[in-house]
Amino acid sequence: MYYIPAKTIISNYTKDNPWFGVNYNMNIYKGCCHGCIYCDSRSECYCINDFNKVRAKENAIEIIHKELKGKRRTGVIGTGAMSDPYNPFEKDLMLTRKALDEINTFNFGAAIATKSNLITRDIDILKKIKKHSPVIAKMTITTFEDDLCKKIEPNVCVSSERFEAINKLSSNGVFTGILLMPILPFINDNEENIIDIVKKAYECGAKFVFAYKMGVTLRQNQRDYYYEQLQKLFPYRKLVPKYKNTFGNRYEYASTNSKKLTFIFKNECEKLGVLYKMNDIILSYQNQYKREQISWF
Numbered sequence: 001m002y003y004i005p006a007k008t009i010i011s012n013y014t015k016d017n018p019w020f021g022v023n024y025n026m027n028i029y030k031g032c033c034h035g036c037i038y039c040d041s042r043s044e045c046y047c048i049n050d051f052n053k054v055r056a057k058e059n060a061i062e063i064i065h066k067e068l069k070g071k072r073r074t075g076v077i078g079t080g081a082m083s084d085p086y087n088p089f090e091k092d093l094m095l096t097r098k099a100l101d102e103i104n105t106f107n108f109g110a111a112i113a114t115k116s117n118l119i120t121r122d123i124d125i126l127k128k129i130k131k132h133s134p135v136i137a138k139m140t141i142t143t144f145e146d147d148l149c150k151k152i153e154p155n156v157c158v159s160s161e162r163f164e165a166i167n168k169l170s171s172n173g174v175f176t177g178i179l180l181m182p183i184l185p186f187i188n189d190n191e192e193n194i195i196d197i198v199k200k201a202y203e204c205g206a207k208f209v210f211a212y213k214m215g216v217t218l219r220q221n222q223r224d225y226y227y228e229q230l231q232k233l234f235p236y237r238k239l240v241p242k243y244k245n246t247f248g249n250r251y252e253y254a255s256t257n258s259k260k261l262t263f264i265f266k267n268e269c270e271k272l273g274v275l276y277k278m279n280d281i282i283l284s285y286q287n288q289y290k291r292e293q294i295s296w297f
């Protein structure tokens with residue numbers, strides 16, 4: 001493992017964050033080796049050279065300990081925005097696990113986004129945090145098909161294993177759901193995919209499926225990388241010219257089926273009682289704690 005120096009790890013407080021109600025952000029690792037072909041964190045604007053190489057922040061747990069101890073307000077700490085906190089090195093290093101321990105000690109909540117079933121290793125700590133603060137686990141699943149998953153997200157467990165992880169988290173009482181994003185035009189933007197994911201989510205006890213927009217964002221070198229991978233993975237489908245003809249140099253690439261897919265998605269979620277609106281998700285995993293705080297005062 002390569003280590004890089006860090007002065008701070010936990011961001012400043014944000015109130016009423018519309019993104020899952022997260023108050024602080026934490027990235028223990030820089031870079032990610034899961035290899036998702038569409039990864040936005042690869043974009044030049046984030047200045048992460050050699051993105052596929054994972055680096056850990058030096059003395060991360062000491063820094064986190066000090067920062068949490070000094071915070072005047074508790075809140076939900078989010079992780080998984082710029083790199084996956086459960087990369088393969090985490091299995092031995094256990095930095096995310098140790099950080100969750102600190103989060104528990106100082107009475108903060110946790111919001112974890114990942115594609116790895118390694119998160120289930122930490123169910124014991126998530127259950128401890130849940131006793132005093134909100135916890136939400138967000139598993140990204142973009143395709144129901146394991147074969148397609150192996151192509152577009154090659155270095156992390158496949159979708160069926162992620163569904164198993166959701167089942168395990170949910171049956172242990174952890175508020176868990178799916179980030180159904182991105183939707184890649186001409187690749188996973190079909191009705192069956194959306195319906196199968198929502199249905200399986202429901203069967204596995206997921207409380208929500210969140211799909212931001214039925215599309216993907218692409219910019220700068222990230223777009224170049226994505227196009228190279230499309231060419232390599234789907235050589236006979238002529239996807240690159242199709243993308244260029246349909247979207248030009250746009251930043252947001254919405255599926256040409258996006259309206260229909262959104263309709264089907266909402267319909268399926270409503271039919272099964274799976275949450276899909278951000279406000280409902282936030283209320284559902286945080287409200288109990290807010291009520292407890294009010295009644296305590």
Ligand code: SF4
Pocket residue numbers: 032033034035036038039040041081082083084115
């Ligand atoms: S898991 Fe997330 S951070 Fe890692 S490569 Fe995939 S999209 Fe990027």
